[in-house]
Amino acid sequence: EAQVTQNPRYLITVTGKKLTVTCSQNMNHEYMSWYRQDPGLGLRQIYYSMNVEVTDKGDVPEGYKVSRKEKRNFPLILESPSPNQTSLYFCATGQGGYEQYFGPGTRLTVT
Amino acid sequence: AQSVTQLGSHVSVSEGALVLLRCNYSSSVPPYLFWYVQYPNQGLQLLLKYTTGATLVKGINGFEAEFKKSETSFHLTKPSAHMSDAAEYFCAVTPRPGANSKLTFGKGITLSVRP
Numbered sequence: 001e002a003q004v005t006q007n008p009r010y011l012i013t014v015t016g017k018k019l020t021v022t023c024s025q026n027m028n029h030e031y032m033s034w035y036r037q038d039p040g041l042g043l044r045q046i047y048y049s050m051n052v053e054v055t056d057k058g059d060v061p062e063g064y065k066v067s068r069k070e071k072r073n074f075p076l077i078l079e080s081p082s083p084n085q086t087s088l089y090f091c092a093t094g095q096g097g098y099e100q101y102f103g104p105g106t107r108l109t110v111t
Numbered sequence: 112a113q114s115v116t117q118l119g120s121h122v123s124v125s126e127g128a129l130v131l132l133r134c135n136y137s138s139s140v141p142p143y144l145f146w147y148v149q150y151p152n153q154g155l156q157l158l159l160k161y162t163t164g165a166t167l168v169k170g171i172n173g174f175e176a177e178f179k180k181s182e183t184s185f186h187l188t189k190p191s192a193h194m195s196d197a198a199e200y201f202c203a204v205t206p207r208p209g210a211n212s213k214l215t216f217g218k219g220i221t222l223s224v225r226p
Contacts, residue, residue, distance in 0.1 A: 004154075033213070033214075035214075035216075040120070040218055041218060042115075042201060042216040042217055042218040042219050043155075043201070043214070043216040044216075045213050045214070048213060058213060059213075090154060090155065092155075092214075099145060099157045099160050100214060101157075102147075102154040102155040102156075103154055104153060104154045105153075105154050
């Protein structure tokens, strides 16, 4: 079954405590991306990756890092989380500019 | 640059009534257009897409949308609403395949269906 998995699904943390949200896909897609969803703002792209070792900033990259060491994995790293990073995060994968497939989401709360 | 406008944040219809969710886009190049649906506590699921060819596209669950280039619109319709259609709907646009297949989303519309 084609899947995009994210872990954890829910996370409550404190300001400044480093965290990583993992994303894994089994569809052999080259393109992967992270979005955050906030009420009234829709989804906004954080970072994306065209292939292994190729990453670039999206619209709202401040405070985030990513890495792409394997094709199937694309973790999102928050080195020093702040309350304004409280959000719902989605990983997505795609191939060749067509539709993207989304993970189930990670709800992050930073206190 | 590209953008998507979804007017209004909430639409309420009666079960069996027509569903019409509006989407207008702005894009400097011919875009690909998508509608996604998000059910409570779930990720986004693709409803339908327009890439090339026929401008009326049919998707899952009885939804369809028509690409109108002259109006820069891609409105989503369903002839008869069902209770299970209650969800949040997002229109999205991406430029033709290139360096970044970024989806630019509208702000979303919540659809409520009254019994």
